[in-house]
Amino acid sequence: MDYDSLLNRGKAELPESVESKARFEVPAARVHLEGKKTVITNFDDICDRLNRDPDTVAKYLLREIGTAGARTDGRITLTGIFSPAQIDSAIRQFVEAYVMCKVCHLPDTKLIKEKRATTIVCEACGARYPVKTIS
Ligand SMILES: [Zn+2]
Structure with missing residues (x-):
């Protein structure tokens, strides 16, 4: 048996959940500007990855950034111009607090x-503990 098949075999024997936990990373927002609006094009993908309801994430994000926004077709459009760093940092805070x-x-x-x-x-x-309700 060569090294690669040994490696594959080892992998196959790991419980699936161990591997997915090890790989968990907060997904980066893909952001572009449309006039004076900022669009996060992979918003629903981020929420899927975080296993959170997009409505909940949207509420948090809009409150954190301090703007209004609308969701359509898996994206969210924010009123105003925001940098990817600002958006990533708000998502990271959400993950820390709610994921x-x-x-x-x-x-x-x-x-x-x-x-x-x-x-x-x-x-x-x-574990079970209360967190601040997002409203
Ligand atoms: Zn735990």
Whole structure:
């Protein structure tokens, strides 16, 4: 057996979740300007990757950046001109607060929204804790 097949074999025997956790990275926003508006063209992809509802992410992002925006066809259009760095930093803050478990630091969490409270539930370590509701 050569080295490559050994490597593939080792990989196949790893539980799938271990590998996906190791590879988790906050996706970078793809941003372009349309006149005086800023469009994030991969917005829904980012939300998919973070496993969060685009409405929730949009609310957070707009509040954080301090502007209005509209979602269409997997993109979000922000009123005003913003740099990719500004947008990435807001998304990163969202991930810190609403995706990564603060106990085990894995992204395998769910947000549970009740009437006035939001709770993070971690599927990796079982932690549950309240977070600020995004409104
Ligand atoms: Zn956890």
